Each structure stands twice: as C-alpha cells, then as structure tokens.
Amino acid sequence: MSGVAPRPGDHHLAHTDEAKLFERLSRSNLVTTWKWYLGVGIAGAVLLWGVIVFMYMALTGMGVTGYNKPVFWGLYEASLVFWIGLSHSGTLISAILRLTHATWRAPVLRGAEAMTAFTLMVGGLIPIIHLGRNWRVYYALPYPSSRELWPNMRSPLMWDAMAITTYLIGSLTFLYVGMIPDLALLRDKSAGWRRKFYSALSLGFRGTHAQWRRYHVASTLFAILIIPIAVSVHSIVSWDFAMAKVPGWHSTIFAPYFVVGAIFSGIAGVVIVMAILRKAFRLESVLTPLHFDNLGKLLCTMTLLWGYFYFTEFLTVWYNRNPEEWEVFSSYAGPYLPLFLTMIVCNFVIPFPMLCLKRVRRSVSLILVPAISIVIGMYAERLLIVIPSLARRNDPFIWANYFPTWVEFSVMAGAAAMFVLLYMLFAKFFPIMAISDIKERLFHTTDRTIGGTTVESIARVEGEEEAHA
Amino acid sequence: MSTVIVGLFEGVETAARAGRALKGLSLPAGSVTTISAVPLPDGAVVTDPAPIRFPRIAIAGWFVGAAAGLGLSLATYMLYPLVTGGKTIVSVPPTLIITYEVAMLGALLGTLFGGGREMGLLRFPPKAIHDPRIHDGKIALCARVEGDEQARRAIEAMREAGGIEVRAEEGEL
C-alpha cells in the first residue's frame, strides 16, 4: 500500500505491499524454470512406464506379480490403504484446523488440500489395478444391465466404492471452492488465455460483501461435512480387512486404528510437501519455522497415538495367545522381521524423540527426517497388516511367503509418479498458496502492546456463524 | 441494470467513514455493498440484510441422499435376490453404511449448488461492477442509486470521506 504510513494499531495487511505479496505467493504460477520441465518429464516417463507394465499385466495375467495362494493380496492392496491414508492430510489441516480456528493453517491449506485430492485419485485407481479382470470393473457399478444383476452391497468393497467416490467428490469440491477467491484474483491479474481460463474457473466471484458472507458459511459447512466423510472412508477401507475371517485382520480396533494411522501419515506427507514447496518456490517468508513447529507438534501427538493403538493390538493378541493370531504375530519375528523392525523404528523410535525437541521441529531440514521416516514406516505397517496375516493363516499346510515382482514395483512407482505429476501441474496452473486466506489472516492481525511487550493479536469474528437462516 | 456509484478507498477505516456517510442518504437496504479482496466483518463497512438460506438446501440434500442410498441398497438386494453367506436378503448394517455415504454426498452437493446459487456464481452478468484494484489493498464501496439527486449526494459523501476515483457506472451490483 504505497504512500500510506502505518499507524499504530493498524492491521498487518495495511502495511503489506499486496502486489509484491501476490508475486511472492504466486511464484509457482508466474515463473517456470527448466527444473519444472525436468520434473514433469521424469514423472511423466515413470507414469508411462507404469501404464505400460500395467497393460502387460492385464494382458498376460496376474501371474506376473508375486501373488500366490494364500497371499492373494499384497503390494497393491497395501498401497491402496497407504494412498487413501495420505489423503487425510488435507482434511485435517483444512477442515479440523478451520473449525478450531487455528489461523496458522493459512499457508499450508492449499498444498494440503491438493495433496488430499491427488492422493485420493491415485488411491482410487488401485482398486481397478488390482483386479484379475480389470476390463470388467464396470460389473461393480449399479446400473440396469441386460444380465439384470446388481452389485452386492454387503461386500466391503462396494462400501469402499461408495465411500471413496463420496470422499473424492468432497475433497475436489473442498479444494475447488477454497480456490475460488484466489482464482478470481488470478483472473484479475492475468491476460490472454490465462484470463479466460481463470474467468471460467472463478465462476464470476467478485468479492462483494454478500458473497463473502455466504462463502464463509459454505466453507464452514464443507469443513463440517468432510470430517465425518474422511473418518468413514478410512474406517470402511479398514473394514476390507476387519470383516474378513483372517487371523490378525478380524479385529474391532481396525477402524480407529486405520483412521489414526491415516492422519499420522497424512501430516507427515504434508510436512514433506510443504518443505519441497518452500524450497522450490522460495516461500521461506510464508512457510515459517512456526508452521513446521505446529505440524511437528501434531505429528508428535500422532506418533504417540499410533504407538498406543499398535501396542493395544499387540497386547490383546499376546495376552490371549489365540493360536491362529499367535502364528501371524510370530511371523513378525521370522520372515517379516525386517519389515517389523522398519515399522517400529521408522514410526516411533526415530520420530518420537526427535519431534519432542523444539530444535528439530523448528528446522525445516531436520523435521524432514522424522517425516520421511514416518512415511516409510507407515508403508511398512500397511505391508505388515496385509501380508503376514495371509501368509500364516488358518491352515498351516498352505502357508507361503510373498515378495512383489518388478511388475508390482513398476505399477506402484507409476502411481507415485502420477501423484507427483498431478501435483506439479496443479502448482503450475493453480494457486498453491491460499492467498486470500493469508491476506485475511494479515487483515485480522494487529500488534498489541501489553505492558512492556508487544504481541501479535489476531481478531476472531464471533457470532458471524449465527447469521444464517 | 442501474446506476451504481463506485468509490475506491485506501483502507477499511476510510471505507467505513464513507459507509456511515451513505447511511445518512437512507438508501434502501441491500443497495450498498463492498467489493474487497478479504472478507470484511459484517457491520464494519456495510451490513448484509439478507439472511443466508442455503444451509437448508444442504440439509435437504442430506435427506435426498439418504433416500437415494437407502433406495440403492434395497434395489440391489431385491431386484435380483441372491443368498450370500447365510445373511438375510435385506441386510441392515451394510444398508446403513451405504445410506450414510450417499447422504453425506447429498449434503455436500447441496452445499455446493445451494451455496453457489446464493453467491450468484456461474451467472456472469455482463455488466457486473468490479474493480481489479481491490487486490492491491483497496476496498470498493458501491451504492446503487435512483435518480441524479441521489447520485450526486452519494458521490459527494464518498469524496468527502476520502474516496479515490469516485465514479458513476451503469451496471449490476
């Protein structure tokens, strides 16, 4: 705001150069370097490789994977749970932090919501990838066919289909509606094809008082709705396992255990993505150590929660020594020891002590260590849930071990590349920073002198929510 | 299509001063609004007299979705009934799950479309009043006026309050 001297008691937006702020926050849209092209190229190439290998698998048969009897589910299904789990990142940051009025969420919002949407897209593809006859996946759709057959709603896989569809639509809606004011901003600041693009996408949002009031109510409503949807989605994914008569799967703890694990891996994912965005788009002044500190505290809480759930499950099995379940857990000391140790070390032993230290949480490079460790540990945990229970199930005569082949690794690498590619394209064409939310926070922030010290004071408008209907 | 007086203001305090001055003109409720890059608290510059109605559509969407989910479950059970696992043909717990999911989807879509409609999105009126300079920290105060006398008084009130570039435009508020 050139030409106006800041007065004491002024909100922070008043002495922010908004044009410069826009340029700083929109660097991902305004500046393209060779690094972006390289990243997109590599991600695209790996994705293409994954697609080719998938088609090879579809045409030749699932035999090219490492699946066998009795381990009929393996890397693909564990990855499904992993990717859907990562999608709980945005829901927590946007929805829960919104409803609890945690204003620090503003710079992290958009990146986390985008992560939710794209991890869901990847996770939603895996139920199609893992089928023996992928080209017949439409049999699971409820539509009137000449066969007069309908899908079986008693199957947890159909609950999966409904839940993931709802969550995908919900998270895309949440992401898109959250972007509308920023898309309006981009529309007003661009020209040519970009202006047409953003004009269409911003749907004519102008920022009138009436629009803002309703926008606020809509955002709050979305936040209220998406949280139970997210909880139900991962509960339903866990019920793919909990409903089965497989020792080690048939446990009532699975629903909350999976939800906690999802939020856990989701926050770790957000930390990693934010660290990358910060470096790539020079957002050091916006994504401050405070944000990583807060994310780190959340992550520390989740480490404890996850550890608690895992210990509870282990305790009940150890105490009862139910023979079927005990064989499964004994295999953790046998062929699955590397996976088990990876999980315990990466999910608890490394992260918990590190995240207790403020020095670690406030350093972006240091906090990446527990975050990456948690992502690895949670992947190991998913594998450890799926594979040993099948490999050491009811009848000892047919016990067998499982190891994925190059086919499964390639297809899953392609899936990961798809996420990276989608994210990079999103950051290029859409606002990766929630500019309006950041500005709103600055607008509500003033410096307040209390006695001999000056603190940041953030205004919260109470009673606005009661103004509807 | 009406005459709208648009004034650009440096900050929320000057805009509020103009808003108070405009109150003296006794314009009908809902004819004065702000256009801003950040949401302003209700009553800071202008108040919005219209109640927010669309949450009802969200709730209605929930019920429509619940009915759809229930219908979907019952239809898939009963149109071609097959015994699976010794369970009854109409199995209650899965029905509850499907009903819940589709109900949430209904509420979501109700919020989206109801909210979008009430915000006036997707309408793209050709002469909607807008000023891109709001993204540089300015606040646009717009007053719909009838007749030249009201227009002149509104322009005067805004200029006195410290408005930069107060002008009359033909367009929709």
Place this chain on the structure above:
Amino acid sequence: MKHTWAMAIDLDRCTGCGACVVACNAENNIPVIGEAEAGKNRLMHWIRVNRYWEGEFPEAQAVYLPIPCMQCERAPCELVCPVYATYHNEDGLNAMVYNRCIGTRYCANNCPYSVRVFNWYDYKWEKPLDEQLSPDLTVRSRGVMEKCTFCIQRIRRAKETAAEEGREIRDGDVVPACVQTCPPGALLFGDLSDPHSEITRKLKDPRRFRLMEHLGTDPRVVYLKRQKGAGR
C-alpha cells in the same frame, strides 16, 4: 425336490494317495501349471490332500486330510464378492459364476479353508491334450476365481436324466469325480435330506466332526475322525 448335498470323508480310510486330486483335475478342466508355478504356490487343485506329521522319528506318522470346498451354509466367501460372482444356490451349494468374476480375490482371502484358487494366466492345453477337456464345463480365463463345485455338472446331468425318466434322483445317481475314484472308498457323496441315503446313515457315526467349526461357517463336508489303534 430340495436337495442337501453333502460329502463325508472317512479319515480312517484315506491313504493320501491323491487319486481324488487327479480325478478332479481331469473332470473339471483344471490346468497343469508346471513345476515353476507350483513352486510359487499357485497350484490349481480344487481338492487338495493336506499332510501333517504326528510324532517324532522313528514313530512319525503322516495324517492325511483331503480338503474340497466345504460348501458352507454361511459361506464367508459369498458375502464379500462385490459382483455376486459366488452365491448360495437352491441345492445349498456354493455356486461359482466364472463369467461374472472380476478377480478382486476377496473371496479367496475370506475362505478359512483356502480352497479357492485363482487363474493367474490363460492356461493352454497343447494338442492333443485339448481333447481331454470335458465339454460339460468351461475353461476359465485369466483373472477368474474357481473352486470345487461338488461336480455340479454331474449333479445337473443326474437331474436331467431323472427328469427325462420321470423320477426323482436316487441315492448313488450323483457321484463326483473324487468320490468315484477314491480307491479305499474314503469319500462319500449324497443327499442329507434323504433319510435313507447312505450318507445320512454314515454320518450318524460319533466320530463326526467338521473343520474349523468355531468359525461358524457351517460346512457341508463332514469328516470322520481317524481312530488311533493297533496297526494304525
């Protein structure tokens, strides 16, 4: 007339010869997958003969347990198929519909007896082996689950013959391939709803038990316990 097909397996008589497995493979167009694939635990046997060892050398004894599909009344596999590719038919059998299966393999995960097998490839019968294929049932494509059906093609054939002749099915009309072939006569098949059938009489034996009964699957395959005695 409603049938209650069941199978009785007398463990006193089973020698573990495996003739039932061979017969089933021949009757039901089951491919021979080869040594390499067998090493990867992908055997396609619809009935398998489990072997357990009891005791230590030199008193070690092998215990044989033939396991076909249990045709559970409360089959866990039927519940979890998203497309109704497996369901409970009027004869009380667990029916498998190959052309409906999309290959989620959830049913195989849910079977505690692990009797379900999956077609990992499109298996080929090179000439002249294709001439051994039975025309009464299909050759399954890759990506499809399959399992023991109690030789449903033989049940259907017996029903058709009985209908043509204007009578009910008699006990002994339906003989699945494994039952037909078992040299020591350990396997017996019949209709439990017929009070005079051989199987109804046989299953009055106090040695009767069912596998993994605590899981509540209510299987239709009943075993008769092996008695330990002199010379056994």
